[in-house]
Amino acid sequence: MVSAPLTPEQRKRMAEAQVYIQGAGSIGLWLSIQAALHARAANRPLNIVIFERRPSHTREHALWVNPTWFKDKMHPDTHIPGLTDSTKSIQIRANALEHLLLEKAQALGVTVIRSQKISDWCDSLLKINQDDFWQRSKYETAIAEGKKAWLKEIFRLTPNADRFIGTDGSHSLMRELFFQAEPIHRRIIRRVVQLSLEIDLSEHPKVRLDSAYPTAGLFDFKAIAHVDAREGQTSRLTARFFVDETTYARLQKPDGTPIASATNPLISDHLLDHPLLSQKLRYSLSNWIQQVERKLTKELGHPYSVNLSKAKLNTISLEHTQAPTFWQRISRRGRPFDIALEGDAQEFTPFYSSLNSSMGTACDLAKALSVNDPQKRKPLFDRYVRNTRRHRTWLACWLWLKNIILTFLTWVQSLTGWVSLTLRQWSFQHASNMHAKTDLLPSPCVRLTATKAHEASLQGAFIQQFRFRTASRIGLGSNSSCPDNSVYNEESRELRRARHAKP
Ligand SMILES: Cc1cc2nc3c(=O)[nH]c(=O)nc-3n(C[C@H](O)[C@H](O)[C@H](O)COP(=O)(O)OP(=O)(O)OC[C@H]3O[C@@H](n4cnc5c(N)ncnc54)[C@H](O)[C@@H]3O)c2cc1C
The missing domain is CATH 3.50.50.60 (FAD/NAD(P)-binding domain)
Structure with missing residues (x-):
């Protein structure tokens, strides 16, 4: 029929x-x-x-x-x-x-x-x-x-x-x-938490969001982001975090059905404080939102705060089907x-x-x-099957290699962050010593360095977290030594508020 x-x-x-x-x-x-x-x-x-x-x-x-x-x-x-x-x-x-x-x-x-x-x-x-x-x-x-x-x-x-x-x-x-x-062949290969933000550009009719959005940072989970950009309208920024089973399970009902699905997402004014979010997830989400705000502030030319009441969160289970x-x-x-x-x-x-x-x-x-002609067609189908199988193998190897490179880059990034933090702290100390010696009023340069050092100390909190987590993962430390996220969140919120309060 x-x-x-x-x-x-x-x-x-x-x-x-x-x-x-x-x-x-x-x-x-x-x-x-x-x-x-x-x-x-x-x-x-x-x-x-x-x-x-x-x-x-x-x-x-x-x-x-x-x-x-x-x-x-x-x-x-x-x-x-x-x-x-x-x-x-x-x-x-x-x-x-x-x-x-x-x-x-x-x-x-x-x-x-x-x-x-x-x-x-x-x-x-x-x-x-x-x-x-x-x-x-x-x-x-x-x-x-x-x-x-x-x-x-x-x-x-x-x-x-x-x-x-x-x-x-x-x-x-x-x-x-x-x-x-x-x-x-059906295999679940990724558990995903997807966060989608609405960016209202109605007051900026000429602005179209850049297509590259931050996905690298000291997140606990690997992330990819994509932009659904519309010129001068509401655009959507979506980040997908590849989470672990425990984080994913918190967002599922006991029978395995998602609490937040694509058709019925989690929406809340206090999304980041939602009890179902694990601390690791909360940390990654808030870090990503901050990076987005920083980028939007640069792109729009004035401080931009993401409206979290319009954000949607849901889980997806990605299946490789073959x-x-x-x-x-x-x-x-x-x-x-x-x-x-x-x-x-x-x-x-x-x-x-x-x-x-x-x-x-x-x-x-x-x-x-x-x-x-079916007879002439047969060798062409055979070639198609051979080429496709070869292509599949090549693709699997490439994805595997890409994964390794990404993991390596995350490590390099954390190392670079640590080096830059040490340098900034050193330059701040140096500038303060100079100021103490000369007994002059703090120069704009010193004030600038001080602000940078404060920001760097926040970055330091990221790095410290990352190092503690990694150490505890490979058995060199315990989770109890990991700094509390709420301290970091409070501190960074304060910094954001202060930054946005500036004219
Ligand atoms: C959010 C998202 C982002 C993506 N981004 C990328 C990307 O950046 N790069 C990339 O390479 N890939 C990307 N993909 C994957 C890409 O979209 C798919 O691989 C691609 O669309 C596959 O095309 P398709 O024609 O095989 O299947 P589909 O696009 O799903 O088309 C199948 C069609 O068959 C029709 N159909 C189904 N059943 C029947 C039936 N019984 N009778 C008649 N018609 C039927 C459906 O209505 C549909 O039109 C993305 C996918 C998603 C969901």
Whole structure:
């Protein structure tokens, strides 16, 4: 069953289709563009139909697209202004990217049918908990029936198609139906606490927030941040802290459901004092907020205090999902059919490089899709599988290396902080001694040094904390020797107030 009636024109397009793609997200559209370009270059007619369940592109999150991941692999005739002509990373909203790709795909003759999906009832499959032993057989039966029904429907709708591609995202139905024979790799790799701040720029119509926001500092947890910048409007700054299990567990109910989810976040005027936040988390959050305030103050040219009553906090569990196989050839009445996965449906790495990485591997898949002869197509699919596996290994190694480099940089940063603190304290002492010797009024230089030294002593509190924590982690000290955060918080709040009180 299709979820909505098809128009006669859509039926005609479906009947002519040779390639069926499920999901018109960025990868489904990109794949169709590449396949259409390869077919056009080889002078082969290729009818591609994409089914998309959403009525329009509505997702607004910001994406970093780095053309170096796919520039060498894409078809040389791919000209998408604002995307392929860029030599460095660009930031673009998800819906803007999908719009660009949709225009190009339609210009190449690809048919996109919206608000449409096959077998509505299949969704209920995904709700069955396959890890629950008692539901396992129910799940397997549902999969077998779902697969039969899906194939029956697709053969009826697209009698000429022999290539079916699932680009239906990280909760892919096609992955669930066709690549279930082997266990699907699903691993929780990160527990995340996400803090989202609202920055009102209505009084600064010309200001658009810089895209780089502080993520390195003496936080207890590694962090990444991204900006949803809108010129002269309310922008959103989001930081994600990769927390430990204990910190994460405090924000979960005993049955494991989140207390603060993306749809129901924690909002409070006294967010940082919330009893569910561990001391470590509170420390990282307040440190990040201070860094943001410092940066905003510089950018806007006047003191800026973040309005915490509009901040939202929630937890996320990032799961690495990987289909162990992503291409198979099935046969029906002696005719071969290729079924493959691409994009988040094939592999979703929650490190935000999934899109770039899939845009590269999709170029190989497109070459295979553009060939109508199943015999000639087979070696191209084999090459696609080989290249993608190699790419996955390379990516895993790179992420591992990146992790090590980041850890090393955090150490270097703490060391540099310590050296700069010692120098500042020394220069302050030196200046005070000079002042005592000459018996003059404190010069502006001395006053400035004094302020700096005070700030440095706060930095010292960070460093001291960091050193104590590290020492206790590696067994050189005890937690009781760790300075109390509240002292640091009070002190830094005082400093912030004093700084903001200045005209
Ligand atoms: C907040 C955030 C930030 C990110 N930032 C980056 C970044 O900076 N760089 C990067 O490389 N990656 C980033 N990513 C990852 C990137 O967004 C994804 O890897 C990419 O969008 C995957 O595209 P896709 O087409 O495979 O899946 P999706 O974009 O999820 O598209 C799947 C499509 O299939 C449709 N669909 C689903 N089921 C069906 C069905 N049964 N029938 C018909 N249609 C169906 C859906 O409606 C959807 O349109 C980010 C992700 C998030 C959430």
